[in-house]
Amino acid sequence: MMDWTVIASGVLVISGALLTIVGAYGTLRLPDIYTRLHAASITDTLATFLVLAGLAVPSLVAGEWLIAIKLLFVLIFLWFTSPIASYSIGHAAFFAAQKPKLDHDLTDAEGGTA
Amino acid sequence: MIYGVAALGLLVAMLFAIIRALLGPTLMDRVMAVNMFGTKTVLLLAVLGYLAGRPEFLDLALVYALMNFISIIAVLKYFRYRDLGQSRVRS
Amino acid sequence: MSVGEWEALINVVLLGLLLVVTFGIIRLRNLFGVVMLAGIYSLLMAMVFTLLDAVDVAFTEAAVGAGVSTILSLGTLALIDSRREKIPFRFQFTPMLVALVTGAVLLWGMQDMPAVGTADAPNQVHVAPYYIERTPVEIDVPNIVTAVLASYRGFDTLGEVTVIFTAGIGVMMLLSSMPVIGARRRRRRNGDDQENDT
Numbered sequence: 001m002m003d004w005t006v007i008a009s010g011v012l013v014i015s016g017a018l019l020t021i022v023g024a025y026g027t028l029r030l031p032d033i034y035t036r037l038h039a040a041s042i043t044d045t046l047a048t049f050l051v052l053a054g055l056a057v058p059s060l061v062a063g064e065w066l067i068a069i070k071l072l073f074v075l076i077f078l079w080f081t082s083p084i085a086s087y088s089i090g091h092a093a094f095f096a097a098q099k100p101k102l103d104h105d106l107t108d109a110e111g112g113t114a
Numbered sequence: 115m116i117y118g119v120a121a122l123g124l125l126v127a128m129l130f131a132i133i134r135a136l137l138g139p140t141l142m143d144r145v146m147a148v149n150m151f152g153t154k155t156v157l158l159l160a161v162l163g164y165l166a167g168r169p170e171f172l173d174l175a176l177v178y179a180l181m182n183f184i185s186i187i188a189v190l191k192y193f194r195y196r197d198l199g200q201s202r203v204r205s
Numbered sequence: 206m207s208v209g210e211w212e213a214l215i216n217v218v219l220l221g222l223l224l225v226v227t228f229g230i231i232r233l234r235n236l237f238g239v240v241m242l243a244g245i246y247s248l249l250m251a252m253v254f255t256l257l258d259a260v261d262v263a264f265t266e267a268a269v270g271a272g273v274s275t276i277l278s279l280g281t282l283a284l285i286d287s288r289r290e291k292i293p294f295r296f297q298f299t300p301m302l303v304a305l306v307t308g309a310v311l312l313w314g315m316q317d318m319p320a321v322g323t324a325d326a327p328n329q330v331h332v333a334p335y336y337i338e339r340t341p342v343e344i345d346v347p348n349i350v351t352a353v354l355a356s357y358r359g360f361d362t363l364g365e366v367t368v369i370f371t372a373g374i375g376v377m378m379l380l381s382s383m384p385v386i387g388a389r390r391r392r393r394r395n396g397d398d399q400e401n402d403t
Contacts, residue, residue, distance in 0.1 A: 010116040013161070017123030020154065024130035027150065033142050036134075040150045043127070051120070051157050055164055070172040074156065074179055081183035085149050092190045093142040118211035125218045132222060135242060136229040144241045152271070155248045162255060165211060171255055174263055178251075181272040185244070192279045 005061045012054025019047040032101040033093050037086055044082035049075060117165040124158045145189055152182030216256055223249050240278045247271040280380040 019042065026039025052075045059067040128151060135147035156175045163171030206214075226249065230242045247270025254263035319326040336353055344352045354362050 006116070013116055013120045014123070016157075017120040017127075020127040020157070021123055021130075024127035024134075024150065024154075027134050027147070028130050033140060033146070036143065037146060040146055043150060044153050048153065048157060052160065054120075055160055058164075059169070064169075067169045067172065070169075070176065071160070074160065074172065074176050077176070077179045077183075078153065078156065081179070082149075082153060085183055085186045086146075088187060088190050089142060089146050089149065092145075092193055093140075095194065096140075096142065098140060098142065115206065115211075118206065118215070121211070121215050122218070125215065125222070129222060129225070132225055132229070132245060135238070135245060136225075136233070138238075141235075141237055144238050148241045148244055151245050151248060155252065155267075158252060159255060162215070162252070165208065165215075166256075166258075167208070168258075171260060174251075174255060174260055174267065177264060178267050178271075181268055185272045185275055188276045189241075189279060192276075192283065 005058055009054045009057040012050050012057065014054075016047045016050030016052075016054060019043065019050060023047065033098055034090060034100050037090050041083065041086045044086065045079065048078050048082075117161050121158060121161045121165060124154055124161065128154050128158070141193070145186065145193075148189075149182070149186050152178070152186070156182070212256055216253065219249055219253050219256070223253075236282060237279075240275055240282065243278070244271045244275045247274065277376060277380065284380070 023039050023043035026042070027036045030036045030039055052071050056068045056071045059065075059071070131147045131151045131154065135144050135151070138144045138147060156179045159171050159175040159178065163169050163175075223246065226242055226246045230239055230246070233239050233242065247266055250270065251263045251267040254260075254266055323329070336349055336357065340346070340349050340352045344356050346352050
């Protein structure tokens with residue numbers, strides 16, 4: 001039962017799930033919207049790749065290439081659209097004049113506009 | 115069993131996203147939480163398909179990956195322009 | 206643990222998350238946040254539907270509930286004052302009593318029904334074999350669900366299509382951004398003209 005496909009798929013999927021937990025916990029603990037976006041985008045890119053690659057390994061070994069191609073398409077769509085969405089959220093937050101939480105005030109240090 | 119444990123891990127991450135959507139003091143926190151929840155949904159649908167032995171659920175994951183992106187962009191467009199129709203030129 | 210037990214556990218956790226989201230929708234003051242949480246609710250329901258092996262219903266729920274319904278609610282919020290919050294929460298005893306009594310009566314009446322999926326339930330013995338046997342003879346389409354929806358239960362589908370079409374027309378008229386129909390735009394344009402005149 002414990003051949004290498006099960007072990008490889010298990011390692012990939014479990015590590016992807018652990019990474020999503022870490023990223024989601026980061027959005028709870030980090031202080032600001034901009035830092036929380038950093039944590040959330042980990043789950044969008046790397047964790048997605050790990051989970052979907054771990055799911056593709058048993059299908060490729062069993063010879064069902066159609067399912068592997070579907071997984072590849074899901075991965076490509078998520079990789080194209082998630083960073084755009086994260087950037088748009090950050091842009092919208094900046095346009096809504098949400099200042100990032102810093103140790104010092106930007107206007108004092110730079111001597112100009114924030 | 116692997117897929118069950120991974121599905122439980124994804125559900126824990128979804129719980130954190132829901133807590134952030136409930137707590138988030140500003141609106142952008144909630145939008146970010148919904149976006150993250152959508153990505154988790156796609157992953158969980160794929161894992162549930164393998165758990166139940168029916169990889170046909172991948173079609174649903176494919177549709178949802180696109181719907182999530184479009185709805186988040188529509189929400190942000192609303193917040194930017196205060197209008198969901200064509201973007202008006204502010205004169 | 207077997208696959209069935211894992212599915213039951215994931216089902217229980219998903220229903221627990223539904224409870225958390227529902228609590229948040231009720232208690233949250235900001236209307237935009239409520240719209241976002243309603244999107245999360247639709248996503249959770251779509252996953253419950255896939256666990257129940259109803260993938261087409263999950264398609265519809267994900268596309269309509271989390272996509273279109275969120276955008277339509279935001280369009281509605283654009284028409285009213287965007288700073289408005291919900292009316293304050295007042296505890297009322299009689300509606301809660303009616304809801305609890307109705308729920309208890311429904312749960313008590315459910316005890317007499319057969320369990321989900323048993324082979325000797327009336328619909329499995331009488332209705333389902335009829336559809337399965339008569340569809341290739343009478344209608345001759347490969348999908349039995351389509352035959353049931355379009356032919357055997359055709360009046361039901363007619364009623365549903367009428368309701369959805371009427372709702373669609375109503376929503377389009379309310380949220381329309383075409384200058385001919387949208388009343389708010391017409392008012393604003395007339396108001397601007399009056400401002401330019403004076």
